[in-house]
Amino acid sequence: xxxxxxxxxxxxxxxxxxxxxxxxxxxxxxxxxxxxxxxxxxxxxxxxxxxxxxxxxxxxxxxxxxxxxxxxxxxxxxxxxxxxxxxxxxxxxxxxxxxxxxxxxxxxxxxxxxxxxxxxxxxxxxxxxxxxxxxxxxxxxxxxxxxxxxxxxxxxxxxxxxxxxxxxxxxxxxxxxxxxxxxxxxxxxxxxxxxxxxxxxxxxxxxxxxxxxxxxxxxxxxxxxxxxxxxxxxxxxxxxxxxxxxxxxxxxxxxxxxxxxxxxxxxxxxxxxxxxxxxxxxxxxxxxxxxxxxxxxxxxxxxxxxxxxxxxxxxxxxxxxxxxxxxxxxxxxxxxxxxxxxxxxxxxxxxxxxxxxxxxxxxxxxxxxxxxxxxxxxxxxxxxxxxxxxxxxxxxxxxxxxxxxxxxxxxxxx
Amino acid sequence: xxxxxxxxxxxxxxxxxxxxxxxxxxxxxxxxxxxxxxxxxxxxxxxxxxxxxxxxxxxxxxxxxxxxxxxxxxxxxxxxxxxxxxxxxxxxxxxxxxxxxxxxxxxxxxxxxxxxxxxxxxxxxxxxxxxxxxxxxxxxxxxxxxxxxxxxxxxxxxxxx
Ligand SMILES: Cc1cc2nc3c(=O)[nH]c(=O)nc-3n(C[C@H](O)[C@H](O)[C@H](O)COP(=O)(O)O)c2cc1C
Ligand code: SF4
Ligand code: FES
Numbered sequence: 001x002x003x004x005x006x007x008x009x010x011x012x013x014x015x016x017x018x019x020x021x022x023x024x025x026x027x028x029x030x031x032x033x034x035x036x037x038x039x040x041x042x043x044x045x046x047x048x049x050x051x052x053x054x055x056x057x058x059x060x061x062x063x064x065x066x067x068x069x070x071x072x073x074x075x076x077x078x079x080x081x082x083x084x085x086x087x088x089x090x091x092x093x094x095x096x097x098x099x100x101x102x103x104x105x106x107x108x109x110x111x112x113x114x115x116x117x118x119x120x121x122x123x124x125x126x127x128x129x130x131x132x133x134x135x136x137x138x139x140x141x142x143x144x145x146x147x148x149x150x151x152x153x154x155x156x157x158x159x160x161x162x163x164x165x166x167x168x169x170x171x172x173x174x175x176x177x178x179x180x181x182x183x184x185x186x187x188x189x190x191x192x193x194x195x196x197x198x199x200x201x202x203x204x205x206x207x208x209x210x211x212x213x214x215x216x217x218x219x220x221x222x223x224x225x226x227x228x229x230x231x232x233x234x235x236x237x238x239x240x241x242x243x244x245x246x247x248x249x250x251x252x253x254x255x256x257x258x259x260x261x262x263x264x265x266x267x268x269x270x271x272x273x274x275x276x277x278x279x280x281x282x283x284x285x286x287x288x289x290x291x292x293x294x295x296x297x298x299x300x301x302x303x304x305x306x307x308x309x310x311x312x313x314x315x316x317x318x319x320x321x322x323x324x325x326x327x328x329x330x331x332x333x334x335x336x337x338x339x340x341x342x343x344x345x346x347x348x349x350x351x352x353x354x355x356x357x358x359x360x361x362x363x364x365x366x367x368x369x370x371x372x373x374x375x376x377x378x379x380x381x382x383x384x385x386x387x388x389x390x391x392x393x394x395x396x397x398x399x400x401x402x403x404x405x406x407x408x409x410x411x412x413x414x
Numbered sequence: 415x416x417x418x419x420x421x422x423x424x425x426x427x428x429x430x431x432x433x434x435x436x437x438x439x440x441x442x443x444x445x446x447x448x449x450x451x452x453x454x455x456x457x458x459x460x461x462x463x464x465x466x467x468x469x470x471x472x473x474x475x476x477x478x479x480x481x482x483x484x485x486x487x488x489x490x491x492x493x494x495x496x497x498x499x500x501x502x503x504x505x506x507x508x509x510x511x512x513x514x515x516x517x518x519x520x521x522x523x524x525x526x527x528x529x530x531x532x533x534x535x536x537x538x539x540x541x542x543x544x545x546x547x548x549x550x551x552x553x554x555x556x557x558x559x560x561x562x563x564x565x566x567x568x569x570x571x572x573x574x575x
Contacts, residue, residue, distance in 0.1 A: 084537075086501065092540055125483070128554065166483035180439060242543065250543050251543060324504065332503050336500075340537065
């Protein structure tokens with residue numbers, strides 16, 4: 001069940017310090033890396049089947065192949081360390097316990113896409129983690145691991161840490177790039193065909209911290225070794241989080257395909273204080289909620305969760321026990337989305353704030369059946385009519401919570 | 415105009431210029447530097463920054479006002495940020511907030527008269543596994559209990575007296 005690839009060094013004392021990190025295998029993939037051509041490195045990552053860990057599960061190799069290889073223009077790697085999806089706190093474990101793994105991954109990935117400068121966009125609140133990462137970056141420069149010539153090879157790489165300033169939407173990749181360009185974090189319209197991200201006029205790749213941290217193992221051990229874990233369509237491992245009413249909250253690295261209930265009960269220790277499970281959000285607040293009786297047979301991979309009407313998302317599971325009031329959960333989530341909407345699209349800006357107000361009215365005992373009907377119809381307004389998938393997430397919340405816990409909502413209205 | 419980057423920030427600015435393909439990217443780093451230097455971001459500092467980055471003051475304001483961590487008005491010396499999002503709510507963040515409000519005799523969103531403390535409700539701090547989470551200025555308090563809050567507030571009061 002537990003399989004430590006990315007989290008291998010998490011329990012080693014002082015593993016964030018270069019010397020200790022090196023003693024425990026950090027930067028040992030680079031010898032192999034520099035024996036490969038960039039194209040070969042891309043090919044290995046592509047064959048490994050590595051999928052993005054930021055929530056979408058997009059194949060990493062395919063994304064890298066969108067970068068033009070003619071070398072006309074500089075290219076950039078942008079690492080997404082914005083981590084702000086409610087229920088998600090995995091990337092910070094990497095930043096805290098193994099920042100050199102991330103730097104090693106950045107070297108492998110930048111080399112593959114022929115980039116000489118990588119940016120790490122870290123959420124503004126992570127001050128402690130930004131300092132820790134900056135210290136590791138400084139150590140790496142000092143040791144000649146970053147800079148003009150990476151470990152004496154004919155390859156130059158700079159890494160710059162860039163702090164966000166409190167905006168959930170900047171985790172969305174195009175909003176993140178806008179923010180990195182010094183603007184408001186407004187997501188961009190999706191192009192018709194698959195394209196790289198454009199940082200100013202330069203083709204760029206945005207990848208999550210954990211995705212990039214998975215690359216050194218693949219480069220060093222080969223794609224077959226990575227594929228030995230997980231399932232055919234979901235190779236390898238992922239960091240899963242447990243929070244809410246769970247006995248042992250935390251982050252655990254599991255093979256894809258692990259049985260969800262077994263994980264929750266054996267490793268998570270079951271519901272806190274011996275209470276009964278009521279519901280669970282599988283991967284951050286933006287996915288459909290699942291009722292306790294829907295969890296039977298679910299395995300932790302993209303396909304299984306989709307087949308069960310939800311999604312794997314960021315792997316950050318939020319557990320709710322029998323005492324939880326679903327209307328209050330929905331109000332809490334609406335407040336989050338209301339606060340965080342970037343405001344570009346009218347359906348999102350108005351729809352989310354309206355939903356929040358309606359839910360407030362219902363919880364105050366002033367709501368009518370018609371208000372609940374209005375709320376359900378807002379789901380239609382929010383779904384599929386906006387620039388990014390923020391608004392549809394709110395539609396999923398409306399549909400899944402009211403759909404699955406109907407009585408709790410209808411008992412509140414006249 | 416009297417605001418200027420201090421020497422340290424000016425040096426940092428010059429260094430950062432070389433690390434981005436365009437000067438535009440320096441917007442957020444510069445807003446951070448201003449906030450560290452002044453404690454908040456005043457209209458005057460935004461005019462200064464606009465000139466430095468070849469933007470209009472309105473451009474700077476538009477960006478600064480988008481991000482919740484930039485203070486466009488002064489805040490208390492200790493900004494107590496209580497996470498209110500789901501995982502923290504499930505683990506008792508409401509009680510923590512009420513406890514702080516009672517101790518400081520102000521509501522969330524307000525500052526004490528002497529501008530020593532501000533209480534702010536914030537969204538998920540990425541610390542859901544150690545909920546409830548409170549962040550005082552830059553420091554995370556995890557698995558927060560009312561007793562911990564008492565000890566910290568007592569300490570802060572003792573210090574700055
Ligand atoms: C509203 C929204 C918020 C997001 N927040 C994050 C985030 O905090 N961190 C992250 O890595 N990806 C986040 N993503 C996903 C990114 O857009 C992007 O897909 C990801 O960073 C790509 O990296 P990956 O392929 O390595 O997962 C978010 C997406 C959306 C729509
Ligand atoms: S859906 Fe909402 S968050 Fe996304 S771009 Fe539109 S307004 Fe912004
Ligand atoms: S919900 Fe409070 S830290 Fe995530």
